[in-house]
Amino acid sequence: MLPEGYNVSLFIIQIILIVALLGIVIWLLRLTKAIRIEKRIGRYTIDAIVEDDMSFFDHVHLYYEKTRNQLTKLLRRSSLMVRYSKHYEKYIDPSRRLREDPMHYVSTKVLTGVLVLFIVILSDVMQYHSITLLQVIYSLLIGFYIPDLYLISMRQYRKRQVENDLLKAIIIMNNAFKSGRSTMQAIEIVAHELDGPIKDEFQKMYIDLTYGLSLETVFQRFSKRVNVEEVKYITTSLIILNRTGGNIVKVFSSIERSFFNRKKLQQELKSLTASSRLIFGVLICMPFLLFLVIYILNPSYFMPLITTPLGWMVLLVIAVLYVSYILIVRHIMKLE
Numbered sequence: 001m002l003p004e005g006y007n008v009s010l011f012i013i014q015i016i017l018i019v020a021l022l023g024i025v026i027w028l029l030r031l032t033k034a035i036r037i038e039k040r041i042g043r044y045t046i047d048a049i050v051e052d053d054m055s056f057f058d059h060v061h062l063y064y065e066k067t068r069n070q071l072t073k074l075l076r077r078s079s080l081m082v083r084y085s086k087h088y089e090k091y092i093d094p095s096r097r098l099r100e101d102p103m104h105y106v107s108t109k110v111l112t113g114v115l116v117l118f119i120v121i122l123s124d125v126m127q128y129h130s131i132t133l134l135q136v137i138y139s140l141l142i143g144f145y146i147p148d149l150y151l152i153s154m155r156q157y158r159k160r161q162v163e164n165d166l167l168k169a170i171i172i173m174n175n176a177f178k179s180g181r182s183t184m185q186a187i188e189i190v191a192h193e194l195d196g197p198i199k200d201e202f203q204k205m206y207i208d209l210t211y212g213l214s215l216e217t218v219f220q221r222f223s224k225r226v227n228v229e230e231v232k233y234i235t236t237s238l239i240i241l242n243r244t245g246g247n248i249v250k251v252f253s254s255i256e257r258s259f260f261n262r263k264k265l266q267q268e269l270k271s272l273t274a275s276s277r278l279i280f281g282v283l284i285c286m287p288f289l290l291f292l293v294i295y296i297l298n299p300s301y302f303m304p305l306i307t308t309p310l311g312w313m314v315l316l317v318i319a320v321l322y323v324s325y326i327l328i329v330r331h332i333m334k335l336e
Contacts, residue, residue, distance in 0.1 A: 124299060
């Protein structure tokens with residue numbers, strides 16, 4: 001007999017979810033056992049000519065891409081979504097612009113929002129909590145903007161890689177100029193010698209030069225793509241050198257020395273401020289992580305902060321203190 005006040009529908013949903021999760025666990029265990037047996041027997045068998053080597057995660061990835069493509073076609077019917085997807089064109093690599101669609105990012109955001117909503121609903125049902133409209137909205141918004149954090153972090157990571165490898169590119173170009181190579185040949189050598197984002201950028205520059213663009217235009221496009229201060233300095237130096245004339249070997253030797261000294265100083269500053277930056281990053285992320293964990297475990301825990309005037313005042317004070325903390329600490333840690 002069920003306790004008084006117990007919702008029968010929620011109890012049935014809990015039973016269904018528990019049975020479904022149990023079935024998934026049993027299926028994964030059987031799949032793992034079958035894979036072990038297959039590997040043990042596979043040493044004594046001959047593989048077929050046509051073989052499906054796709055793993056479980058490959059099938060999941062294909063199913064995700066299929067769902068995303070269908071959702072992309074559906075979202076393309078909305079002019080509002082098409083305009084919104086234009087903001088994500090900056091995250092597409094120009095070399096893959098014909099194969100990638102910025103609407104894919106919007107579809108991924110929608111699917112992430114639905115996934116977070118499912119996790120929240122599952123948590124509420126398992127804890128016998130009623131699901132409110134406010135929780136649904138919050139869950140969708142949180143999941144919708146999680147991919148943006150990933151895209152921003154990946155763009156910053158790519159920018160840092162370009163900054164770290166730029167000195168290597170300058171050294172290679174300077175050595176190429178000393179051996180009598182032209183600027184186009186020096187750019188081609190860098191594109192062949194280095195790896196990572198800096199290689200992609202120099203390959204784009206080489207392709208631009210082969211299509212007949214001027215050296216000034218090529219480096220200006222490079223500077224706009226990466227948005228790095230050192231690249232702007234190189235671009236300005238080459239533009240002045242191209243217009244007024246001069247010894248390009250001496251110019252690049254001076255750039256190499258200044259970049260090397262600046263790189264050395266940056267490494268020293270990073271080593272001196274590593275512990276403080278780590279503490280600052282942890283303290284910045286900790287409130288959001290705690291909020292997310294508590295919200296998943298008990299969504300009604302923060303309801304007094306939203307449903308009462310005193311709660312709104314507390315939220316305002318927390319936001320002011322949090323922003324003030326970030327600004328003050330950043331100002332203290334900022335080194336010119």
